[in-house]
Amino acid sequence: MAWQTDPMVLFHLSGEVSSENLSAIQPLLVQFTGGQVTPTPDGLHVEGAMEGTDARDVNRRLLSELRRVEKRTRLRAEWTAGGTVYRFFDYVPKSERPA
Numbered sequence: 001m002a003w004q005t006d007p008m009v010l011f012h013l014s015g016e017v018s019s020e021n022l023s024a025i026q027p028l029l030v031q032f033t034g035g036q037v038t039p040t041p042d043g044l045h046v047e048g049a050m051e052g053t054d055a056r057d058v059n060r061r062l063l064s065e066l067r068r069v070e071k072r073t074r075l076r077a078e079w080t081a082g083g084t085v086y087r088f089f090d091y092v093p094k095s096e097r098p099a
Contacts, residue, residue, distance in 0.1 A: 006053040011086075013050065013058075015077035018043035021070040028069060032062055043074075055079040055086035056093060063091060 013033055019025045022044055029037045035048020052058035059077055066073045079086045080099050087094040 008051045009081045010049055010051050011055060011058045011079040011081045013046060013048045013077055013079055015046050015075055016043060017046060017075055019070045019073040024069045025066055025073060028066055032065060059088045060091060
């Protein structure tokens with residue numbers, strides 16, 4: 001019997017990141033999302049994408065990596081895939097709606 005894995009889906013990210021150490025967080029955002037990171041008055045805005053099995057998976061992986069560098073990092077994220085937008089604040093799912 002072969003192991004069956006969930007298919008990988010490309011999730012597009014639009015998010016806001018705030019942190020005590022933005023200069024250390026910015027290169028990680030570019031590395032993990034392959035996207036564009038721009039400074040804002042409150043932190044960083046990121047537009048990018050990541051592959052994963054579901055929105056919770058990609059959100060958790062990204063925030064965990066950012067918090068390895070700086071514990072006081074916050075992520076407000078909208079992940080879009082398959083015609084649905086998934087909103088998160090840190091690790092907590094906030095809403096799900098059609099794109």
